[in-house]
Amino acid sequence: MHKNHYFNPKTASLLWVLLVSFALFLNRASGAGNALNKENEIKIIETTSHSLTFDFHLINLRADSVKIDGRLFYRFSFLDKSSDFSPNRPELPFAVLPVGIPPGAHAEISVLGTETKQLFNSDVVPTPQWKKVNGLHETFYKIPGDYFNKDQFTPSQIAKVVDTGFMEDLFLARIKISPIQYNPARHSVKIYTKMRIRILFTGGKKADRTEFLQSTGNLNPYDGAVINLDQAKKWIIPPPRKTLRKPIRFWGSGVWYKFPVYKNGIYKITGKFLKDNGINISTIDPKTLKIYNNGGKALPRGLNAPRPDSLLENAIYLVDGNDGHFDENDYFLFYGRSVTGWNYKPEDTDRPWQHYLNPYTKKDIYWLTFNDGETGKRMQTVSAAPESGLPELTQFKEHVFWEEEIYNPLHSGMIWFGMNFLGQDEKSLTVLLPDLVSGSEINAIFQMYSFTSEKQHINWSLNSNSASSKAFYAYRLKDLYFKNILGAKSGENELAIKYEGKNPTSQLYLDWIEFEYPRRLNLKNGALFFNTPVDGRRYRWAVSGVTESSTLLFDVTDFRSVRLLSDWTLSQKNLQFSLATRYDKPLRLMAVEPKA
Known part of the structure; x- marks a missing residue:
């Protein structure tokens, strides 16, 4: 933040x-x-x-x-x-x-x-x-x-x-x-x-x-x-007269429906759902169905920073029988994003993965419209058939973070922290690391904040195993880097932080923690997000835990232009596919088992 x-x-x-x-x-x-x-x-x-x-x-x-x-x-x-x-x-x-x-x-x-x-x-x-x-x-x-x-x-x-x-x-x-x-x-x-x-x-x-x-x-x-x-x-010299005109006019015609999204995932909207919410689906022209959203991130605070001129249309996957009607059993899929996530910034070599959250809301709003005479944006289908002779990947680098907005010591809207340590103090929290590769080391970054320039000292442990200690000066913000930490386990981990203040009035705030760890490519609870390497090579992926042949595989790297990946194979609960990675940034992929 x-x-x-x-x-x-x-x-x-x-x-x-x-x-x-x-x-x-x-x-x-x-x-x-x-x-x-x-x-x-x-x-x-x-x-x-x-x-x-x-x-x-x-x-x-x-x-x-x-x-x-x-x-x-x-x-x-x-x-x-x-x-x-x-x-x-x-x-x-x-x-x-x-x-x-x-x-x-x-x-x-x-x-x-x-x-x-x-x-x-x-x-x-x-x-x-x-x-x-x-x-x-x-x-x-x-x-x-x-x-x-x-x-x-x-x-x-x-x-x-x-x-x-x-x-x-x-x-x-x-x-x-x-x-x-x-x-x-x-x-x-x-x-x-x-x-x-x-x-x-x-x-x-x-x-x-x-x-x-x-x-x-x-x-x-x-x-x-x-x-x-x-x-x-x-x-005063009069400026030349200009006519300002938006390239696209929204809200000009038709009806717009909004609905909230709280978690990342593939969402399904059926004709029955629309009908049950008072929409006359017999009048819907399926070709004109559209979804709009700007990705869930807060607008940049800098006045000169680039930003969308208005709402952006997102691609959908439409299943309507190609009969020109949107019936109760017809549906469309779209990728919904929450207001938290990760940015990839390779120019920051110490911290290329940086989490974000929207400080103004906990829900992302999506807009649905139709019958405006314009054909909507649809997902492209791309073949991802598995290829032999390629390096096979069964794990990836996962990133999780903890950040809570509880303490507001300066009574300023943008200054919020998750933990407050005073004097000799100790606090704990639970960290979820799903499908951690057994015996692996993890990396962590703590961001601390202090209002004084006195020397600070913390010890922290993971599952009662001493992880690391650090003495530092943390006037204002200070990032603490911990590498190759042992003692983590797959699932829930108990993190304890002990603060050793110099005197009873010494104070320290914890803003957030980021973790990086190797995670198995395992489909659990019906969905799995994972990132690819950034090297421009072709790989063969093997995702375990897949039981449904109706599982869908998506490339959600660009939330506006999500792609459906096809031609993958399923053998002994392993979903296998091949794809070329990019040189500039990782691809963000998602495997999901459809629900009724």
Whole structure:
């Protein structure tokens, strides 16, 4: 699962740094909000076709005292401030104000007046530095030998134009305001509580487009983004008009029926089932039967990540007698996926198989429609007749995982864990490893989470056999890899985890566990999923435990285009077939014994 990253509490108490906060000035009543939307922070004084004059008020200034090697320094901050972390320099905050200007114009800035306060016998803290301690980055402060040599206030300019450029269709100038100046040699700090600033625009295009923008309502993207929107809106360049059109329109005609799927498998929909649920099957044209679904995974969080434009049609296997009717005994099969599973990522050599779950739902929704005049997508049938002289496979690498969403320590929707260890603690769970090849070793990956960078230690055992122990630093997420573990057995396994915290308040979370083990190709409980090697070779597979000649074999690698594999043979409860594997990813195959 994707996890957010949070503040490291350890950086609040750094070795020899003592941090004490106090309010230095409070110019206004404290209030939340963006500086660009607050009249008491930025006040427009005058706008013309070629200039902007405004007042900048320093709001909610704070000074935090920091002791470094016994000497007192101050770290200043204020509402919506930014900082420059150039090494060996004073950490002086500043504000960046975006100003809309005519396209291509040059911006010149001048300070017309100021109101100031000055602090004597005061020093500004240097920018922090980072070092690695036990594999983690920690903050520390170092005073350069020439830190107090400079006898002038820095920065020399309290207001300047940083750069210009387009934001969408509006040309901007970014204005840097530096209301804190520092003279190291004189140990003096100058604070500008108010500035009156004028910006002159020269050159550029000043075409008035107010009427166009008011009529189309295109100001929304810039509301709050610049300090002078009322002035700058006339300089927004209108974008070309586009007609957005989906390639396929869903829900436009006919009736759509939805039903949930909780487990991976082949599902059978009969005419009788539809009739019993109130559908008049005598009107169904079987050629138009369609199933839609997008695979059960959550949509990617990244806005630029690829995603389906709409619902995807999935192939079905139709048995209708080819008489143009969908009767009670007619049926179709489709492959249904749950909202959990595995991704194959060969670029991650340490963990090429990565499980996933959908954090928003426990069920996948499938949609059925028909009688729209369009022929539905059908499964292709591919011959998988067994061939002699090929390497025979009777086992495969199986992957199982454990993950439960129980603990939400940060009260954030994406931060959930399955176990919480406190102090000296021990917990256990049952791990199911069906058809484990007898005497085989297994591999495991534990993902842990800690809110501190202290050294952690766990021991774990499988069926009372000591499996492994690990000492580690687990600030935030930490993957622990265990290879070639003995003691597992086919079926249920008891996993015990013992946490050895350094003190009673030590805490550790278990997020998930993944297991990899060799599994026999054995059809049990009517179904078996298995993966192929990734080497581009042809193999002969032998699946044991098959008792029904009506067993079906599917290639479900692509959930949208499932294939039915035919021409396999059955001898002494062994289903045998041959197939070529792929070089880029494993094939996902399924053998299933149909139920009535």
